[in-house]
């Protein structure tokens with residue numbers, strides 16, 4: 281670890297010890313981690329993870345922390361991409377973008393160039409890397425729709441993966457062993473007026489159905505094709521709270537941190553809702569959000585475990 285700290289100093293990479301992750305989390309929940317590193321560009325991100333790999337230091341790459349709850353950091357360095365500069369490259373209908381760019385900015389840039397295909401994604405507070413990892417989507421649109429390829433890091437090597445080689449499902453990809461560095465898309469042309477109309481429509485719909493407060497978006501996955509919110513609402517849990525975290529009155533699958541809640545409140549509320557829904561409907565809700573910190577098990581995002 282000392283060698284890595286030296287590397288950070290020598291290369292003037294932004295980093296912070298005892299960094300409070302809650303300040304970046306979209307629900308303002310998270311622990312203080314021993315070391316958080318903030319690459320400013322794609323090439324800096326590459327250098328950092330290559331160094332971590334060579335020094336055999338365990339690390340976890342995060343984007344905009346809109347789908348993760350970091351509960352433990354063990355001996356792990358957090359590499360956070362959301363401060364990366366906006367690196368776009370546009371050639372005709374092809375857009376290349378680095379992993380740390382935020383989705384709303386990306387959608388705006390696509391629209392401004394009269395390209396269509398991301399109108400429904402504009403309100404998702406993700407980074408490009410996080411969005412691809414989770415195959416983020418809304419209103420029938422997915423980030424993978426117009427994706428061509430991604431540039432990734434794995435085991436000390438950097439290479440491209442074509443979309444046809446990736447398995448994308450609803451809010452899922454099989455990319456968890458890679459670090460996503462950059463993505464390339466190929467969009468279709470459309471006139472700006474139509475794109476703006478569609479974008480406004482989806483922004484309005486999002487505002488109408490989702491709470492504005494601090495949250496991690498949908499807490500649970502769909503069950504049997506039904507939204508988890510359907511079961512939570514019919515279990516009479518809208519407005520139910522544990523400590524500072526409440527089941528939103530607007531959208532039952534959103535838990536909002538409206539009164540300075542804690543990680544423990546959030547996890548207890550998950551457990552309570554799971555048990556109540558199971559009692560009433562016999563279905564067990566599986567979290568869509570990712571609890572980061574069970575490093576003993578695996579480093580994988582599929583290792584969700586929410587024992588309360």
Ligand SMILES: Cc1cc2nc3c(=O)[nH]c(=O)nc-3n(C[C@H](O)[C@H](O)[C@H](O)COP(=O)(O)OP(=O)(O)OC[C@H]3O[C@@H](n4cnc5c(N)ncnc54)[C@H](O)[C@@H]3O)c2cc1C
Pocket residue numbers: 306340341342343344345346347348361379403404405406407408409410411412413414415416417418451458459460461495496497498570581
């Ligand atoms: C208000 C609100 C609304 C939301 N609405 C939607 C919605 O409509 N549709 C939807 O799909 N989601 C939605 N979400 C959830 C969330 O925005 C998505 O899951 C998003 O894809 C997470 O991106 P992120 O950059 O925040 O990733 P993070 O939460 O930081 O990380 C998520 C996962 O991706 C990994 N990761 C991030 N970047 C990289 C990288 N460069 N390389 C490798 N791994 C990486 C992390 O390790 C982690 O496993 C919403 C969330 C909020 C708070």
